[in-house]
Amino acid sequence: ARRLSNLASSGQTATALALLSSLWRERLPAAILLHSSNVLASGFEKTGQWQAVLQVLGCQASRQTAGAGGGAADVVSYGTAIHACGRGRCWELALGLLLGMHRSSIQRNTAALNAGIAAGTAAKGQWRAALQLVCAAAEMGLACDSVTATVALRACRGFGERSWKLALCLLTSLATTSVQLDTIAWNAALGVCERRQWPAALAVQSGMVMRGLTLSGVTFTVAMSACSHGGQWQQAQRLLFSLGSFGLEGNSANWNAAIAARAKDTQWSASLCMIG
Numbered sequence: 447a448r449r450l451s452n453l454a455s456s457g458q459t460a461t462a463l464a465l466l467s468s469l470w471r472e473r474l475p476a477a478i479l480l481h482s483s484n485v486l487a488s489g490f491e492k493t494g495q496w497q498a499v500l501q502v503l504g505c506q507a508s509r510q511t512a513g514a515g516g517g518a519a520d521v522v523s524y525g526t527a528i529h530a531c532g533r534g535r536c537w538e539l540a541l542g543l544l545l546g547m548h549r550s551s552i553q554r555n556t557a558a559l560n561a562g563i564a565a566g567t568a569a570k571g572q573w574r575a576a577l578q579l580v581c582a583a584a585e586m587g588l589a590c591d592s593v594t595a596t597v598a599l600r601a602c603r604g605f606g607e608r609s610w611k612l613a614l615c616l617l618t619s620l621a622t623t624s625v626q627l628d629t630i631a632w633n634a635a636l637g638v639c640e641r642r643q644w645p646a647a648l649a650v651q652s653g654m655v656m657r658g659l660t661l662s663g664v665t666f667t668v669a670m671s672a673c674s675h676g677g678q679w680q681q682a683q684r685l686l687f688s689l690g691s692f693g694l695e696g697n698s699a700n701w702n703a704a705i706a707a708r709a710k711d712t713q714w715s716a717s718l719c720m721i722g
Contacts, residue, residue, distance in 0.1 A: 447485040447486075449465070450462055450466060450485055450489065451486070453486075453489075454488075454492075454493060454495070454498070455489050459490070459498050462486055462490075463498070463501060463502070466482060466483060466486055466505075467505075480518070480523075483502055483523065484520075487499045487503065487526045487530075488526055491526050491527075491529060491530040494534070495530075496527075496530035496534035496536060499526060499527050499530040499531075500527060503519055503523055503527045506518055506519035507519055519550070519552065521552055521553060521554070521555055521558060524544075524546075524550075525555075525557050525558045525561050528540045528543050528558055528562050528565060529561040531543065531565055532566075536565070537566055540566075541562060541565070541566070541579075543562075544559070544562040544579075548586075554586055554587075556588055556590065556591050559579065559583055559588050559594065563579050563580060563594065563598060564597050574604070574605075577598055577601050577602070577616075580594060589624075591625060591626075592625065592626055592627055592628045594625070595616075595620050595625055595627055595634075596630050596631040599631060599634040599635045600634050600637070600638070602616060602638045603637075603638055609642065610642045610643040612638075613634075613638035614639070614646060614649075614650075616635075617632070617635045617650070617653075621653075621657075628659070629654070629659050629660050629662055629665065632653070632654045632659060632665075633662065633668065635650050636650045636668045636669060636672075637668050640668050640671050641672070641675050643672075643676075644673050644678055644681070645676075647668070647669050647672035648669060648673075661692050661694070662694075663694055663697055663700060666685055666686075666694065666700055667697075667699045667700050669685055670682040670685050670703035670704055671703045671706075673685065673703075674703055674706045682703060683704055686703075686704040
């Protein structure tokens with residue numbers, strides 16, 4: 447398995463596939479063949495070789511169809527292939543694989559769903575389809591998790607002027623479910639509001655505080671950036687000076703956001719004082 451991974455990472459696609467084929471011909475135990483196939487596919491995925499990942503999956507599917515058994519694809523195999531297609535901006539292929547899992551009698555899981563949603567957010571113009579997958583999760587018998595929420599919230603960016611409203615509606619809806627939204631998910635919603643609606647961004651940050659979530663440096667940077675875009679330098683300064691009460695120290699990103707907010711409001715002298 448290690449040799450297969452090394453061949454994949456070094457770009458020796460043909461050699462790696464030939465080695466895998468030789469392993470299949472040796473009639474090794476099914477578990478070893480499956481592990482070897484998934485390791486190779488993972489190696490291809492990490493190096494952006496989505497076509498090679500599909501080749502491995504195709505060979506696994508062929509063995510399953512032929513009744514060969516060993517090496518047949520499982521949920522990990524499909525998850526890797528879906529993720530690889532997402533990285534390759536092949537949204538249609540990723541969605542086809544996700545739907546095809548059911549036809550192959552392979553139980554879909556949340557990780558596969560998340561990979562499919564991520565593929566939609568990576569593909570230009572497929573934001574709406576990615577969110578539709580989130581809505582269809584219940585019909586697939588899948589439970590959303592914080593990763594699902596994060597990817598879905600980021601997908602809201604594709605809706606232009608309406609993006610922040612959609613993000614807030616989705617965030618509110620998810621907050622009433624059993625999904626445990628973490629700081630990263632809330633930061634994703636904050637990021638959608640950043641350039642379009644500074645009051646909404648501050649409302650998201652306040653919601654994090656009310657729920658006892660840990661605010662990160664990213665939380666404050668994005669919130670201050672939102673204030674900067676809205677010309678609210680006083681709010682940005684307030685956020686900067688409140689870092690200590692949350693156990694955080696101001697970093698360069700925080701200070702740059704605060705300085706930018708003042709500069710945009712023509713508070714040049716104040717900005718220079720902050721630098722000094």
